[in-house]
Amino acid sequence: MDEITIDIKDCIRQILLKWRQICICMLLGALVLGAVGAMRAYQALQVETALNDADEAGESLEAESEFQAAKEALSDRETQEVAAAAQLYVSYYEELANTMEYVQNSAKMQLDPNCVPTLVLQYYIDTDYQVVYPIIDEKDMTEDIINSLIARADTAAIYERVAEGLEGEPAGSYVQELISFGSSKDLLTITILGLDEEYCETIAEVLKSVVEEEVEELQTLYGEFEITLTSESFSEEVNTSLLSSQQAQVTSMNNIRTAINNLTSGMTDDQKTYYYLLLDRTIMENVSEETETEEETEETAESESISVQWINLKYILLGLLAGAFLAIVWYGLRYILSPYLRVSEDMKDVYGVRVLGELAGTQNETASRNVIDRWILSLFRSGTDELSEEERLRMICAEVRITAEKASMKRIYLTGTGSAEQMESAARQLSEKLGGEIETVCIGKSVVLDPESLEALAASEGAVLVEQIGSSRYDDVKRECELCALNHVSVIGSVVLNG
Numbered sequence: 001m002d003e004i005t006i007d008i009k010d011c012i013r014q015i016l017l018k019w020r021q022i023c024i025c026m027l028l029g030a031l032v033l034g035a036v037g038a039m040r041a042y043q044a045l046q047v048e049t050a051l052n053d054a055d056e057a058g059e060s061l062e063a064e065s066e067f068q069a070a071k072e073a074l075s076d077r078e079t080q081e082v083a084a085a086a087q088l089y090v091s092y093y094e095e096l097a098n099t100m101e102y103v104q105n106s107a108k109m110q111l112d113p114n115c116v117p118t119l120v121l122q123y124y125i126d127t128d129y130q131v132v133y134p135i136i137d138e139k140d141m142t143e144d145i146i147n148s149l150i151a152r153a154d155t156a157a158i159y160e161r162v163a164e165g166l167e168g169e170p171a172g173s174y175v176q177e178l179i180s181f182g183s184s185k186d187l188l189t190i191t192i193l194g195l196d197e198e199y200c201e202t203i204a205e206v207l208k209s210v211v212e213e214e215v216e217e218l219q220t221l222y223g224e225f226e227i228t229l230t231s232e233s234f235s236e237e238v239n240t241s242l243l244s245s246q247q248a249q250v251t252s253m254n255n256i257r258t259a260i261n262n263l264t265s266g267m268t269d270d271q272k273t274y275y276y277l278l279l280d281r282t283i284m285e286n287v288s289e290e291t292e293t294e295e296e297t298e299e300t301a302e303s304e305s306i307s308v309q310w311i312n313l314k315y316i317l318l319g320l321l322a323g324a325f326l327a328i329v330w331y332g333l334r335y336i337l338s339p340y341l342r343v344s345e346d347m348k349d350v351y352g353v354r355v356l357g358e359l360a361g362t363q364n365e366t367a368s369r370n371v372i373d374r375w376i377l378s379l380f381r382s383g384t385d386e387l388s389e390e391e392r393l394r395m396i397c398a399e400v401r402i403t404a405e406k407a408s409m410k411r412i413y414l415t416g417t418g419s420a421e422q423m424e425s426a427a428r429q430l431s432e433k434l435g436g437e438i439e440t441v442c443i444g445k446s447v448v449l450d451p452e453s454l455e456a457l458a459a460s461e462g463a464v465l466v467e468q469i470g471s472s473r474y475d476d477v478k479r480e481c482e483l484c485a486l487n488h489v490s491v492i493g494s495v496v497l498n499g
């Protein structure tokens with residue numbers, strides 16, 4: 001064994017043929033290190049959470065101590081005054097927030113009152129009503145028709161329908177501010193304000209379709225009548241009422257800010273200290289339910305964003321590489337330390353027995369493998385591999401016959417130390433080919449293990465060793481060669497079976 005050299009090329013081939021096992025090891029490595037990565041991420045999150053909780057607890061305890069100290073520095077009357085001011089602040093704050101939200105989101109508040117895009121629709125209703133004196137036997141339904149149209153168009157559902165067609169999809173209540181209805185005798189007037197002409201026309205199209213949809217039903221209630229769109233005019237005009245509304249909102253916000261600033265005007269320094277601490281504690285408890293819901297949603301999203309990263313690609317990649325490396329090292333060491341025949345050249349290099357040829361086992365080695373295996377084998381294929389199994393068998397028999405004739409050998413013994421089934425199958429094929437050309441061809445079991453086979457070998461003049469890669473042990477082959485030498489039996493050569 002000390003004299004055996006390692007064939008690097010064959011070692012690589014054998015490792016590559018273990019690609020299935022290597023892939024399994026890579027997956028196991030990815031699972032193991034992926035789990036390790038997830039565990040480490042979970043532990044890091046636990047540590048971070050614990051530190052944050054500790055910091056929050058410390059800050060909370062410090063804030064509570066400061067709050068109690070500030071409260072104890074005041075009398076009961078001063079404490080009540082501060083509490084009342086804090087409640088007023090919360091009320092003012094809510095009112096200011098609502099006003100600012102309205103000003104920011106309302107399309108009407110964004111318009112320039114000196115140049116307001118305005119679209120006016122004017123409908124004429126004709127009921128064919130005539131007054132006949134002195135007897136009036138019919139009632140004029142024109143006013144009722146106009147009021148019904150206004151009632152059916154001036155609804156939250158219609159305003160939401162209008163909002164869906166506008167850019168940004170404003171709330172229906174903001175759309176309602178842009179639309180006003182008016183009537184005069186047999187005329188229905190709809191005034192629409194907007195950001196531009198296109199904005200106004202978008203609203204107008206919805207309202208015109210609503211009027212058309214309601215006419216048929218109103219005719220069943222009030223009888224036949226005609227409604228005609230007599231005028232549709234667009235202009236940009238000064239709107240003094242809009243200017244007043246915008247100024248009123250600005251004035252309201254300024255008044256609220258002034259009132260908030262005046263809450264602390266009569267307080268002492270100790271009261272102001274307690275006042276600001278009290279605000280920090282109570283302001284978030286008294287905000288509107290809508291604001292609380294939004295904050296809870298944001299907190300939920302933030303907590304989800306810092307959740308444990310269970311899948312860590314870095315650890316998975318390291319697991320794949322580690323699994324592949326360990327598998328390759330394992331199969332490489334198994335190849336190097338294997339006590340079984342590795343390559344056919346070892347028969348000549350180690351024992352001085354020439355190789356007559358190589359044969360497949362019980363079935364063709366390449367044909368029994370899948371596409372990947374066949375591709376790997378093709379990378380290491382030699383010139384002799386292009387011969388068919390039958391051609392290689394004939395070449396082996398020719399060499400045995402020629403050697404036996406030159407050495408005047410009449411009795412040839414076929415034996416080997418590998419798999420009994422594989423060796424006997426190959427030996428039987430050789431025996432059938434040589435049977436008519438050599439006087440006696442015998443087949444026997446391993447001479448290392450079977451006494452009868454050893455006696456049959458001793459009675460022969462020449463021997464052909466049938467060995468199998470991955471099955472014949474080096475020590476057994478060595479012992480087999482020694483027995484041939486001791487019994488003065490010439491070793492014609494060896495036939496090596498691929499594992």
